[in-house]
Amino acid sequence: MVIVQEGERALLVFEGGFTALVEVRGGGRLSTHRGIVHFDDLLGQPYGAVVKTHQGGPVVILQPSLEDLMMKVRRRTTIIYPKEAAAILMRLGIGPGSRVLEVGTGSGALTLALAWAVAPTGQVLSYEVREDMLLLARENVGRTPLAPLVEIRLRHSGEPFPEGMDAAVLDIPTPWEELAAVRDALRGGGRLASLNPTFNQVERMAGAMIEAGFVQVDSLEILYRPILARPGRTRPVQRMVAHTEFLTFGARSLGGAEVGRALAGE
Amino acid sequence: MVIVQEGERALLVFEGGFTALVEVRGGGRLSTHRGIVHFDDLLGQPYGAVVKTHQGGPVVILQPSLEDLMMKVRRRTTIIYPKEAAAILMRLGIGPGSRVLEVGTGSGALTLALAWAVAPTGQVLSYEVREDMLLLARENVGRTPLAPLVEIRLRHSGEPFPEGMDAAVLDIPTPWEELAAVRDALRGGGRLASLNPTFNQVERMAGAMIEAGFVQVDSLEILYRPILARPGRTRPVQRMVAHTEFLTFGARSLGGAEVGRALAGE
C-alpha cells in the first residue's frame, strides 16, 4: 500500500469521471460542483481509497500519471499534448541520467515529461525567450517532485548552449534559426525532436536538419482517437482533436551535409 | 563524447536510410546490400561517427532508441508498436523503481519498454502461457542491458500473481479472464492497460473493468501518420498502418462495482 502523504499532489476522481489535481495539505479542502473534499480525509489513506464528499458522493484518490501532470499545468500558450511527448520520449533514446536540452520551455509541460524520463539522476536544461513564460514554467515545474532535475534559463538568441547534451527538443516557431547552436550542443549520435504546427515549418526544418548533417530525419503526426466503449453501443467519439503539432526527428552525425543527404531516404 | 564499446548494441544507418541493429564485437562484421561493415572500425569511435563500408559508402553509428530496440526484436506474433508502448508509459504513471506486472509477454518488445521506464531500480514481472514465446522473449530481452530488470515466468492460469504491483499491462486475447487476478495483484491506485485488436474485446474489457471497481476507464486507438517532407513536395505518405491495437486504461480503486459505475463517464 502506498499512503497519501502531506504535501503530495493527488488526482481526485469524482462521480461521472470529473478529475482534479490537488496538493494535499492538512486542513485544506477542495470545493467542486460535486461537493467538498476535506484533505484531512485523504491523509493517511492508501491511494485507490474511496472517500466521501460532504454530500456523501464517492471520490477516489490516485497518484497522478505523467499525463495528468502535463494536462494540469497552468498555461498561456498552446498545450503540448501528452501524445507528442510520449512519442518524443520513445524516440529520443533518453533514460535515467540523460542530459536533455529544451529550447522553448513554454508552460513547462514537455519539460516535465523530459524530467520524468531522465529521473532519478539526469538533467533537463530548458531555455525560454519570454520572461513571463519562464516564470510560469518555473512555477509549474516547481510544484512537482521533478523540480530538482530541471533548470530553466532565459534564452539570449545567438549565445551557444552547453555542450555534450544527449538529446534536444525544439518547440519554437523558427527552429532552423537555433539549429546550428543545438547541433553544436548535442554529442555525436544525440537525437533531436522539433514540434511545429504547419507543413511549411516541417518542410523547412527537415531540410535544414539534413543539411546540418542529421540522419534518420523523419516527420510524422499523431492522432489519438477515443473509443466510447458501452455495452452494445461501442463507437468512436464524434469530435476529436485532429491536429496539434507535427514532429520532426533526427540524430546528429559527426558528418556534414553530404552525409545528411546520402543517408536521407527518398 | 560517448564511445562505442565492445559488446554494445549499435544502430547502423546506411545510404538511403536503411538501418541495422548489431552487437559490436571485435572481429565481427555485417554484410548488407550496401556493402560490408567491419566492427573493428566501429570500436573506439564516438557515436555519431561516420565510418565506411568496404565499398566506401558512409555509415553512421547511433545508440538505439527504445523504439529501435522494440522494432528489432525477433518475433513470432503481431508486433507491439512503439506508438502503443509510448502511450502506455505516459499513462501508467510508472518510473524509476516501479514494479510492473505484464500478462502476455509475447516477443518481449513491450517488456523492454516497461523495463526502460522503471530503470534503473524497478522490476518487470512478465507472464507468458506459451513456452516457446517465453524462450524467445527471454532471448530478446537478454540481448539488452535491461535484462536484469526483467523476470519472465510461465503463466499457469488461475494462480494468483504477486501482490503490490504498481501497474499492470495485459496483452492477451481474453483479458477479462485474468482481470480478477490482476486487480488483486495491483496496489490501490495502480493502473492497468489492456491491448486488444477488436472492438468486441474493448467493449467487454472496459465493461469488466468498471464492474471490477476500476476508475478512469477509457479506450482509444493511436494513429501515426508519416509525413514525407521534401522541398516543394511535402505530403502524407500514401499507405500507412491503419490499425494495430486498441488500448483500454483504468486505475484500481479500493471500492467495488458500485464505485466503478458511479465514477464512469457517459
Next chain:
Amino acid sequence: MVIVQEGERALLVFEGGFTALVEVRGGGRLSTHRGIVHFDDLLGQPYGAVVKTHQGGPVVILQPSLEDLMMKVRRRTTIIYPKEAAAILMRLGIGPGSRVLEVGTGSGALTLALAWAVAPTGQVLSYEVREDMLLLARENVGRTPLAPLVEIRLRHSGEPFPEGMDAAVLDIPTPWEELAAVRDALRGGGRLASLNPTFNQVERMAGAMIEAGFVQVDSLEILYRPILARPGRTRPVQRMVAHTEFLTFGARSLGGAEVGRALAGE
C-alpha cells in the same frame, strides 16, 4: 449566364465566408449580423454576381450544390453528412431513371441526395415510422425542385415494400429487422447501403446481409479532414468531426445464404 429567378433557392456568401440559403422572392429580405440583403437586388442578376448589404458589404449569389441543400435542411435528428451520401451515390450504381427505396427518411437530407442522383426521371420512395419526422422531411424536400421525384410514406413495420427497386438505403437503428422485406423489394443485383453509428450494428448487419444472400458486403467509415491553406502557414484544422456513421454495402444476389457465405471475403 444563369440568371436568378423568382422563387429559386440561392446560397448567399457573406464576408468571412458565412453562408445562408434563401428562397428568393421579390420584396423579401434577409437580415444577418453582416447586414440586410434585399431580394429585389438579387432578381435578374447572374449567379456569381456581387451585391451589397445595406451596409455596403459584398455578398456573392450562388446556386446551392447538393451539399449545400443537404446541410441546410431543418432537422431534429442526427445529420446525414454529405460525405456519406457521396459515397452511397458512388456505390449504389444509381443514375437517371433509377428507382430507389429509402427506409428511415429522417429529415430528408439523404432523400434529397438520392433524388439528385435519379433525376430527371427516376423515383425515390422513402419510408418513415415517425409521423412528425415524415412531415418535416416532406417540408424539407418540398422546398426543392427535386420534390416531384420523391414520395414519402408512413412505414408500418411488417408490410412488404413495392418490388423491383434498383437500390435501397437503410438509415434505421435495427436494419436487420427490415432486411428480408428490403431484399424482396430489390431486383437482382440491386445494391443496398446501411448507415449505422456503432460497431455492434455494423457487425450484426454485415452478418445478416451475408446470410440473406447479399454479395460484395463490406463496411467502411469516411473521414473528411479540412486543411487550412494559408500562405506559409498551411496545416490541418485542429478539431474535426471524427465519426458520424459507418456504411455497410452489398448487392442482392438471387442466391441464398450459401452464396453469400461463399463469396464473402475473409
Next chain:
Amino acid sequence: MVIVQEGERALLVFEGGFTALVEVRGGGRLSTHRGIVHFDDLLGQPYGAVVKTHQGGPVVILQPSLEDLMMKVRRRTTIIYPKEAAAILMRLGIGPGSRVLEVGTGSGALTLALAWAVAPTGQVLSYEVREDMLLLARENVGRTPLAPLVEIRLRHSGEPFPEGMDAAVLDIPTPWEELAAVRDALRGGGRLASLNPTFNQVERMAGAMIEAGFVQVDSLEILYRPILARPGRTRPVQRMVAHTEFLTFGARSLGGAEVGRALAGE
C-alpha cells in the same frame, strides 16, 4: 428484372469476393484462378443471378457501379480514387444537363464520374496535354455507355477554353497556370475543384483562387477506412490508403481579388 444483354459490361463476383469487369459477348469467356466463365451462360440471365464456373464454383453477375467503372479503367498514371470523385460530384452542383470542363484527363476515370453526373443530357469536355494519355482515356471512356457525353481534346496551353461551363475540374500539377483560362470558361457561380497531392500545391492553388475572385475556397482530404466486420472480431483493417490527393474547391464570383479576399474565412 434487369436482364444481361449482349455487349453490356458486367461485374462478376467470385468466391472470396474477387471481382472482374467484363464485356459480355456471346461465345466469349473469362479464365480466372477460380475457373472459367462462359459468357453464353450469362446472356439472358437477370442481374444478381448465380452462374457456375466450369469447376462448379458460384459466380454472381452484377451491373457495375460508378465506383467499379472507375477502379477498372486501364491506367498509366496515379489512380483517381472514387472517394475524391464522390466528393467532387457532391460539391460541384452538377446534374443532368450540366456542361463540365475537365483539365487533365489522365486515364479518364474522373471523366467517367463527371459524365455519370451530367447524364442523360449534359456534356463533359476534357483536355489532356499528353497524346498517349488522351488515346488511353478515349479507349477507357469509349468502352462505357457514357461515351456519347464525353469529348476529349488535346490541350494546347495558352488557348482559351469554351465559355459558359457550369463547373470545372483540374487534375494537373500546376493548376494555377490554367486558372485564368478556367475562370474565363466558367459561368458566374460555376464551381471548380482541383486535385493535388502536396501541401505546397494546395497552398498555392487556394491562394491563387482567392486572388482570382473565387469564393467558398476550401481544402480537405478524404480518408476511407475499411472495417472488417466479423462475428465477435470486428476491427478496422490493418493497412489502408492514407493519402491520395487533396481537394480544393471554390465558386467563381463575378468580382475580383478584393471580393475573393473579403469573403475568405480565416
